Amino acid sequence: MPSEVVVEKQKLKNPPLDLRYLGDRALRQPAKRVAKVDQELRLLAKEMLQTMYTADGIGLAAPQVAVQKQVIVIDCEPDNPANPPLILVNPVIKQLSSQLCVMQEGCLSIPGVYLDVVRPQVAEISYKDENGRPRTLKANELLARCIQHEIDHLNGVLFVDRVENKIALNAELSKHGFSAKAVKPIA
Template sequence: MTAQLLVEKKKLENPPLKIHYLGDRVLRQPAKRVAKVDQSIRQVAQQMLQTMYSADGIGLAAPQVGIHKQIIVIDCEPDNPDNKPLVLINPTIKRFGSKLCDAQEGCLSIPNVYLDVMRPEEVEVAYKDENGRPQTLKADGLLARAIQHEMDHLNGVMFVDRVENGLALTEELNKHGFSPQAVKPLA
């Protein structure tokens, strides 16, 4: 029986957690593995979901809210009340698909900035669910992209670090008040 985290998919006027933005050092620190999945971890995941829905996001990693634990929450269908959000604790990618796909990404830590990023189209990820049970998930499309994007956050990597079009990157960041110096390109 799953102790499904019950979170209403709605915007809260005062979300429980504060999202950090590009340039904040906490976003660059690698997250630590969760030793034990207990009620405190489930509560963090619940608050992360509430914060994500409040910000109109489809994914959120614990480092984005200043928590250095390997926890990510994802819901690619935030407007569908029947779609259960995913909680991935200590996720590891077991396999990447061979096909790459270029698609636009955005991030709650870099509001209003959307740029193309090349990523594998499919992934297989192993993780623990909110009850501490080991799970494996094969994902493609938007879900695969969201998993990779959020897992990057666990390693202090942000999607702008993966953007290949430097000119578009600099323009977009400047336009929205972010410093291009905060980007750490993956070479």
């Protein structure tokens, strides 16, 4: 069954949803599980994808547009029209690899800030797709990182909370006009 959520990978003059930025309370509230995957949820996913493509992102979680639902959209190949985006509803991490890797991360909610974050290299997740069907996915490299980053959003965690180099973190946040007080370090 093909996806019912079809979106052109293009920038819109006026994206349908407003992004929230570091310091906004909406980013720190845990998202609620989705009880029913329906047309309204597919519309939300479509609007999230349009907003993500407009902002040059590869992932977006519903709390980033002030919707407290466990919905994530991801497209690690936004320039490839043949690669369909992923829509993850109620995603749950089943297993993470013991191999860790460091990569630079950024976030549409903290524009301009890019810092190194250590995360497991492989992630195995279960979720429902945009048609409500249960799925599992084993992801590695960029996709695994993106999934972990977006699932963090569903739990009110931002990538800057995971940055170990506090000097670089404070310098980057300050340079882009964000307050380091908005960071909630993970112990």
